[in-house]
Amino acid sequence: MGGDAGLPVTVPAALEFARTRPDTHLVLVGLSDAINACLDAQRDVPRERIEVLHAAEVVTMDDSVEVALRRKKESSMRLAAQSVKDGRADACISAGNTGAWMAISRYVLKTLDGIDRPAIATSIPNQTGGATTMLDLGANVDCTAEHLLQFGIMGAALAQVTEQRERPSVGLLNIGEEVIKGNDVVKQAAELLRASPLNFYGNVEGDDIFKGTVDVIVCDGFVGNVVLKSVEGLAKMLGSMIREEFQRNAYTLLSGAIAKPVLNKFRQRVDNRRYNGAALLGLRGVVIKSHGSADAYAFGFALQRAHEAVASGLLARTTASIAQMTAARNDPATDGAGPIGESSL
Amino acid sequence: MGGDAGLPVTVPAALEFARTRPDTHLVLVGLSDAINACLDAQRDVPRERIEVLHAAEVVTMDDSVEVALRRKKESSMRLAAQSVKDGRADACISAGNTGAWMAISRYVLKTLDGIDRPAIATSIPNQTGGATTMLDLGANVDCTAEHLLQFGIMGAALAQVTEQRERPSVGLLNIGEEVIKGNDVVKQAAELLRASPLNFYGNVEGDDIFKGTVDVIVCDGFVGNVVLKSVEGLAKMLGSMIREEFQRNAYTLLSGAIAKPVLNKFRQRVDNRRYNGAALLGLRGVVIKSHGSADAYAFGFALQRAHEAVASGLLARTTASIAQMTAARNDPATDGAGPIGESSL
Numbered sequence: 241m242g243g244d245a246g247l248p249v250t251v252p253a254a255l256e257f258a259r260t261r262p263d264t265h266l267v268l269v270g271l272s273d274a275i276n277a278c279l280d281a282q283r284d285v286p287r288e289r290i291e292v293l294h295a296a297e298v299v300t301m302d303d304s305v306e307v308a309l310r311r312k313k314e315s316s317m318r319l320a321a322q323s324v325k326d327g328r329a330d331a332c333i334s335a336g337n338t339g340a341w342m343a344i345s346r347y348v349l350k351t352l353d354g355i356d357r358p359a360i361a362t363s364i365p366n367q368t369g370g371a372t373t374m375l376d377l378g379a380n381v382d383c384t385a386e387h388l389l390q391f392g393i394m395g396a397a398l399a400q401v402t403e404q405r406e407r408p409s410v411g412l413l414n415i416g417e418e419v420i421k422g423n424d425v426v427k428q429a430a431e432l433l434r435a436s437p438l439n440f441y442g443n444v445e446g447d448d449i450f451k452g453t454v455d456v457i458v459c460d461g462f463v464g465n466v467v468l469k470s471v472e473g474l475a476k477m478l479g480s481m482i483r484e485e486f487q488r489n490a491y492t493l494l495s496g497a498i499a500k501p502v503l504n505k506f507r508q509r510v511d512n513r514r515y516n517g518a519a520l521l522g523l524r525g526v527v528i529k530s531h532g533s534a535d536a537y538a539f540g541f542a543l544q545r546a547h548e549a550v551a552s553g554l555l556a557r558t559t560a561s562i563a564q565m566t567a568a569r570n571d572p573a574t575d576g577a578g579p580i581g582e583s584s585l
Numbered sequence: 586m587g588g589d590a591g592l593p594v595t596v597p598a599a600l601e602f603a604r605t606r607p608d609t610h611l612v613l614v615g616l617s618d619a620i621n622a623c624l625d626a627q628r629d630v631p632r633e634r635i636e637v638l639h640a641a642e643v644v645t646m647d648d649s650v651e652v653a654l655r656r657k658k659e660s661s662m663r664l665a666a667q668s669v670k671d672g673r674a675d676a677c678i679s680a681g682n683t684g685a686w687m688a689i690s691r692y693v694l695k696t697l698d699g700i701d702r703p704a705i706a707t708s709i710p711n712q713t714g715g716a717t718t719m720l721d722l723g724a725n726v727d728c729t730a731e732h733l734l735q736f737g738i739m740g741a742a743l744a745q746v747t748e749q750r751e752r753p754s755v756g757l758l759n760i761g762e763e764v765i766k767g768n769d770v771v772k773q774a775a776e777l778l779r780a781s782p783l784n785f786y787g788n789v790e791g792d793d794i795f796k797g798t799v800d801v802i803v804c805d806g807f808v809g810n811v812v813l814k815s816v817e818g819l820a821k822m823l824g825s826m827i828r829e830e831f832q833r834n835a836y837t838l839l840s841g842a843i844a845k846p847v848l849n850k851f852r853q854r855v856d857n858r859r860y861n862g863a864a865l866l867g868l869r870g871v872v873i874k875s876h877g878s879a880d881a882y883a884f885g886f887a888l889q890r891a892h893e894a895v896a897s898g899l900l901a902r903t904t905a906s907i908a909q910m911t912a913a914r915n916d917p918a919t920d921g922a923g924p925i926g927e928s929s930l
Contacts, residue, residue, distance in 0.1 A: 367822045378760050381768045415723050415810035423726045423807060446811045447818025462768060463808055465760040466791045470812045471819045473792025477712045478823060478855065485851045492847045499844040502837045506830045510823065 241270040241298045241316045242336025243532045243539070250335060251278040253539035258286050261547060267329050269293045270316040295319045299340045301532070308340035309347060317341055321348035324525040331526035331546035333517075335539060341529055342379055342520055349525040352555075354562035357383075358522035359391050359461070360529065361398055362468070363515045366452030371515060373399045373408070373456045374449065378465035379520075385428035388412065388458050392438050393565060394521040395456035397558040401548055408455035411444030413463060429458070437568050475510070517542030519549065521558070526550055586615040586643045586661045587681025588877045588884070595680060596623040598884035603631050606892060612674050614638045615661040640664045644685045646877070653685035654692060662686055666693035669870035676871035676891035678862075680884060686874055687724055687865055694870040697900070699907035702728075703867035704736050704806070705874065706743055707813070708860045711797030716860060718744040718753070718801045719794065723810035724865075730773035733757065733803050737783050738910060739866040740801035742903040746893055753800035756789035758808060774803070782913050820855070862887030864894065866903070871895055 243249055247270070254266050268275050272294035279285055279292070295316035299308040308315065317340060320332040325348050334341045338360070346358055361375035375395050380387060392410045399408035412430050414422045422430075422443070433440040441454045446467065449457060459467070482503075486496030496503070516538040520527040526549045530542035549555075588594055592615070599611050613620050617639035624630055624637070640661035644653040653660065662685060665677040670693050679686045683705070691703055706720035720740050725732060737755045744753035757775050759767045767775075767788070778785040786799045791812065794802060804812070827848075831841030841848070861883040865872040871894045875887035894900075 367825070381760065413811060415726065415807055416814070426807075446814030446816075447821070449815055450818035450822040459811075462760055462771075463811055466758060466804075466808055467812055467815045469761065469791030470794055471791075471815055473795035474816045474819055475823070476792070477795040478820070480712070481854055482851050485847045485854075486844075488847075488850075495840075495844040495847055499831075499840040502830045502833075502840055505833075506827050509826055509830075 241274075241295075242334045242341075243530065243534055245535070247274060247278045249534065249536050249539055251275065252282065253536040253543065255279075255282055255285060255290070256536065257540055257543040257547075258289055259284065262289075264547065265289045265291070267291045267293050267320075267323055269320040269323065269332075270295050270298065293319055293323065299337050299344075301337050303337060303340055305339050305343045308337065309343050315344070317344045318348065321345045321525070321527070324527070325349055330550040331528065333528040333530060333542050333546050335530035335532055335534055335542070338378070338529055341527070345520055345523055345525070345527040349523045349527070351522050352524055352559060352562065354566060355390055355394070355522035357387050357390070358520055359394060360464075360518050361395055361521050362518040363402055364449055364468075364471075365510065365512070365515060366450050368452035370403055370452060370455075372449050372452055372454070373402065374464060374468070375456075375458060375521065376461040376464050377468050377518065378461045380461040382462075383425065383460040385425050385432050388425070388429035388460070389432040389436060390522070391458045392433055392436070392440070392456065393561050394558055395458060396438055397554060397561050398519055398521060398549075399455045400557055401552040401554050402545070403455055405455050407439040409439045409441045410456045410458060411441045411448060411454035413457050413459035413467075414443040414445065416445045425460075433458075436565060438565075472512075475512070513538035514541055517545035519545065519554075524555070526554060586619075586640075587679045587686075588875065588879055590880070592619060592623045594879060594881050594884055596620065597627065598881040598888065600624075600627055600630060600635070601881065602885055602888040602892075603634055604629065607634075609892065610634045610636070612636045612638050612665075612668055614665040614668065614677075615640050615643065638664055638668065644682050644689075646682050648682060648685055650684050650688045653682065654688050660689070662689045663693065666690045666870070666872070669872070670694055675895040676873065678873040678875060678887050678891050680875035680877055680879055680887070683723070683874055686872075690865055690868055690870070690872040694868045694872070696867050697869055697904060697907065699911060700735055700739065700867035702732050702735070703865055704739060705809075705863050706740055706866050707863040708747055709794055709813075709816075710855065710857070710860060711795050713797035715748055715797060715800075717794050717797055717799070718747065719809060719813070720801075720803060720866065721806040721809050722813050722863065723806045725806040727807075728770065728805040730770050730777050733770070733774035733805070734777040734781060735867070736803045737778055737781070737785070737801065738906050739903055740803060741783055742899060742906050743864055743866060743894075744800045745902055746897040746899050747890070748800055750800050752784040754784045754786045755801045755803060756786045756793060756799035758802050758804035758812075759788035759790065761790045770805075778803075781910060817857075820857070858883035859886055862890035864890065864899075869900070871899060 272292050275292050296314040297312045299315045299317050323329040324332050357380050359376035360379045363371035366372045373395050375391050396408045486492050516531050516534050518529045528546045617637050620637050641659040642657045644660045644662050668674040669677045702725050704721035705724045708716035711717045718740050720736050741753045831837050861876050861879050863874045873891045
């Protein structure tokens with residue numbers, strides 16, 4: 241039901257996904273009349289793999305976390321998370337209110353053992369042609385060093401899945417040469433990360449996100465959220481400026497037409513719709529958040545993220561990593577130095 | 586002496602500046618033999634307005650703040666700041682080690698009454714065609730709400746000068762719709778800013794930097810530094826990707842040649858060299874920091890920033906704003922609501 245467009249985006253995207261992934265079964269959770277009307281308008285609906293689960297209410301973008309959690313106990317978000325909890329679904333996806341989605345999925349699914357705080361992670365395309373996994377993006381504004389370590393564990397498990405890295409490198413977002421390098425929490429987190437079995441690279445700076453210096457970048461949710469929105473803002477500004485320049489007059493329009501294949505190729509490379517689908521990590525279930533402004537193409541990638549996470553055993557990987565980390569800490573003989581990676585499964 | 590290139594950038598830029606600004610007198614501080622050799626190699630040197638002040642040592646990029654401050658008491662940075670302190674210069678500029686430059690200028694010049702912590706501020710081009718003044722960019726990693734308020738005062742005074750705004754609007758960088766809006770410091774800072782005579786807009790998000798929603802954006806130095814480097818990193822990545830696409834084959838090269846005037850126009854609009862020159866605010870003197878990678882064109886803009894700040898009485902404006910703020914706080918009758926702006930001078 242969620243996102244700026246709602247069903248006209250989510251239903252066609254879900255159908256397209258079901259068609260291209262014959263191994264999947266979809267549960268569409270929400271106001272069933274509206275969903276069925278939407279389905280009826282579509283062709284080639286694989287009805288045998290599409291189920292509609294009726295929810296009496298919908299969490300809106302303006303609903304506070306309290307309202308979403310305490311007053312709307314029959315919401316589509318609630319039932320979707322519950323379907324994962326009950327084993328009826330392997331993963332759940334929403335394009336709705338992020339705060340509510342995080343609170344509801346956390347309330348219903350609970351956190352994994354050893355994880356204090358769930359975090360929001362996404363992939364950001366970088367110069368290497370791959371993507372940098374970054375977390376937290378806004379779930380936790382005040383973090384301790386221990387939380388940042390846990391983000392490192394969860395982020396590494398995610399990067400194993402999305403970037404097919406055996407031992408993803410993990411960087412800690414910090415500031416550079418300026419007066420004081422990092423605050424106390426960041427300094428302590430660096431020590432914890434260094435002592436952990438993670439493949440810890442050390443401190444990284446803002447531009448390392450795009451250089452692809454490391455596979456995973458860890459930061460608190462305040463910093464991560466501001467950075468993500470800043471770079472989205474810059475990308476939007478540059479996009480509209482370049483459009484303006486090509487639309488100035490007949491000559492610029494013509495050269496724009498000639499350069500179109502090149503500009504399209506460029507646009508494809510930086511199309512962030514291909515990276516849609518943030519993971520809500522640290523929960524006892526796969527939970528994905530699509531960008532609210534996603535179109536059907538972008539929403540399809542959020543569905544793929546969920547599929548990938550389930551297919552490659554994201555939860556098992558995360559759980560194994562945490563267990564290994566805990567064992568390493570309790571057993572000083574290993575000096576916390578056993579590598580975390582495929583081998584831990 | 587500072588910056589990646591040193592004198593080959595700073596000396597030509599200084600001469601060009603002296604030529605175009607016949608009202609200025611320049612003091613070149615550093616190793617005098619090297620500076621004089623560099624001057625001798627240039628033509629049309631207005632010697633009567635160029636003075637060389639010999640400094641026995643130079644702070645390097647690798648020097649710690651302690652070394653720069655305690656061991657190199659005859660450094661060019663130290664003498665440059667001292668020349669402002671002694672009234673021999675109205676402003677000082679360096680492209681060297683940011684941490685050292687901040688520490689030395691603060692040690693020599695001291696902070697203004699009512700300012701606890703100096704801050705680093707810069708202008709970032711935005712979609713309106715103007716620029717957003719943003720601070721702090723790395724001088725203070727742990728800030729209190731009171732510090733953020735002071736950044737608002739200093740940033741508003743700077744935006745009056747650089748953006749010719751009578752009552753610059755001030756926004757507080759915060760996170761959006763996510764689980765919890767802002768940490769405690771940010772929440773308290775919003776209250777202080779709202780009660781102040783500043784033209785406080787309220788919370789803004791990362792993308793508002795580029796939308797130009799407000800004239801001034803205030804944040805702690807950790808967040809500001811990471812955001813600045815992230816957007817620089819993205820800009821660099823996009824630039825190199827678009828170059829790559831135009832260099833793929835004969836067709837793309839040709840269309841690149843045809844589109845060149847348009848792409849150049851675009852490049853000009855987003856050329857961040859025109860925004861070079863961060864202000865170290867809150868000190869009893871005008872102190873400017875150029876980007877270390879600045880070329881002579883960019884370094885010229887840092888010199889212009891210094892000139893602007895002196896010519897428009899930045900220090901007097903800042904001092905007046907602080908005094909007005911203090912008066913408003915001590916006199917509850919005004920309810921802290923008198924506007925801060927030109928009228929305060």
